[in-house]
Amino acid sequence: MPSNNENPVNASLSDRKKKTKRLSAEASELVSLKSCRSNMAYDNSMIDEIQARLAYNLLFKLLECGRGGEKTLTSVVQPAEITTLLDCIKLVFMSQPSCVEIDGPINICGDTHGQFSDVLRMFDKAGYPHRANYLFLGDYVDRGRHSLENILLLFCYKLIFPNHFFLLRGNHECPSINKVYGFYEECSKRYEKGGSKMWEDFQDTFSTMPMTAVIGQRILCMHGGISPRLSSLDKLRAFRRPNYQPSHDQIEIDILWSDPSNTGKGWNPNQRGVSYTFGTDALRKVLNSLNIDLVVRAHQVVQDGYEFFGQRRLVTVFSAPFYCGQFDNAAAVMTVNEDLVCSFQILRPKKYFPKRRIQVD
Numbered sequence: 001m002p003s004n005n006e007n008p009v010n011a012s013l014s015d016r017k018k019k020t021k022r023l024s025a026e027a028s029e030l031v032s033l034k035s036c037r038s039n040m041a042y043d044n045s046m047i048d049e050i051q052a053r054l055a056y057n058l059l060f061k062l063l064e065c066g067r068g069g070e071k072t073l074t075s076v077v078q079p080a081e082i083t084t085l086l087d088c089i090k091l092v093f094m095s096q097p098s099c100v101e102i103d104g105p106i107n108i109c110g111d112t113h114g115q116f117s118d119v120l121r122m123f124d125k126a127g128y129p130h131r132a133n134y135l136f137l138g139d140y141v142d143r144g145r146h147s148l149e150n151i152l153l154l155f156c157y158k159l160i161f162p163n164h165f166f167l168l169r170g171n172h173e174c175p176s177i178n179k180v181y182g183f184y185e186e187c188s189k190r191y192e193k194g195g196s197k198m199w200e201d202f203q204d205t206f207s208t209m210p211m212t213a214v215i216g217q218r219i220l221c222m223h224g225g226i227s228p229r230l231s232s233l234d235k236l237r238a239f240r241r242p243n244y245q246p247s248h249d250q251i252e253i254d255i256l257w258s259d260p261s262n263t264g265k266g267w268n269p270n271q272r273g274v275s276y277t278f279g280t281d282a283l284r285k286v287l288n289s290l291n292i293d294l295v296v297r298a299h300q301v302v303q304d305g306y307e308f309f310g311q312r313r314l315v316t317v318f319s320a321p322f323y324c325g326q327f328d329n330a331a332a333v334m335t336v337n338e339d340l341v342c343s344f345q346i347l348r349p350k351k352y353f354p355k356r357r358i359q360v361d
Helices: 006-036 045-066 079-095 116-128 147-160 185-191 195-206 234-235 251-257 280-290
Strands: 099-102 104-108 132-136 164-168 212-213 219-222 268-269 276-278 294-297 306-309 313-319 331-336 344-345
Touching: 045 079, 045 147, 079 147, 079 195, 099 234, 116 331, 116 344, 147 164, 147 185, 185 195, 195 294, 276 280, 280 294, 280 344
Parallel strands: 099 212, 104 132, 132 164, 219 294, 294 313
Antiparallel strands: 104 331, 212 219, 268 276, 306 313, 331 344
C-alpha cells in the first residue's frame, strides 16, 4: 500500500513532468494558432482575437521582467512565442501602407536602442499606449543591453493597437547593421538554441516595416532624412515591401541614413559613408515641392533630446537618455496635437540604476 508521505524525488519528477506537459501544451496551442492564421486574411475577427491573446500574454511577461526580481526574458518567453508574434506583426505591417498617413494628437519618439527601462519611463511620463497615440521613428535594437525586451514590447503594443501605435524602420533594422552592433549577438547568447534563426525571423519582419509617415498632410516623418530623389509623396507611398536590405541606389537608403548639415549647402557625401548630408537650401527646396511644413527625424544624438534645423523646418528627436552610458544627453517625446501644434516632453538622463531593474540572462 503506498505511503501518504510523498517521496521528494517522485515529487520533483512529477513537477518536471507537469512543467513539460504545460510547455508542450503551450507550444501546441501556438502551432494551432499559427496554422489558423496562415489560412485567413488579416482583417478576420478570429485573427484579431488570436493576436490580442498572444500580444497581451507576452506584454504581461515583458512588464514582469521590467519589474526586476528573478524573472528574466528567456525564463518566461519561449522562442515559439516570439516567432508567432513576428508572423502576426508581418501581417499587420503589410496590411498598412508604406507611407503611414495619420492625424494628431500623437506622440513621436526617436531612437530607443535597447534602453528598455527608459522606454518604460517614457511611457510613465507621456502616457502608456492605451491612453495615447504613438509614432516611433526607428532604431529599436543595438547599442543597449535589452534590445529583445525593447522590440518585443513595441511589437506587442503594435499588435494590440494597430491603428494607434506606429513603428517606422530605422537603419538599425537592417541586417548589415544589427548583425554588427549587438542585436545578433544578443539573440544568439540569450537564446542559445535557435537564436540565429530568431535573428533571421526578426530581419524578415523588419523588411516589412513602413519607412515614412505623414501627419495631418503637413508633417513628414522618417528615421534619417530627405533625399535628392524625393520629388513627390507618391514616391514614398510606392516603396515596395518586403525590402530585406535597401541598396545604395534606392531612395530608401537616403530615408534611413541622410543627415542635415550646417557646414555645407546642397547635397554632399555623408561622413557615415552612406547617403548624403543636406543643407538648409536643399531642405527648403524639397519641402516646398512636397508642400510639407516640417520634417521630424531621429538618427542623431542631440543634447536636449530635440534640436531644430533650417529655420525650424526640421527637428531631430532622440529618445534614448544617457545614450550608451557615455553621453549626458536628455531624451524627448514630441507631441503633435489636433491642430498640428508641437510641444516637447523631456526625460532627463539617470546615471544610476532605475527602479525597474532588469536581470540579464
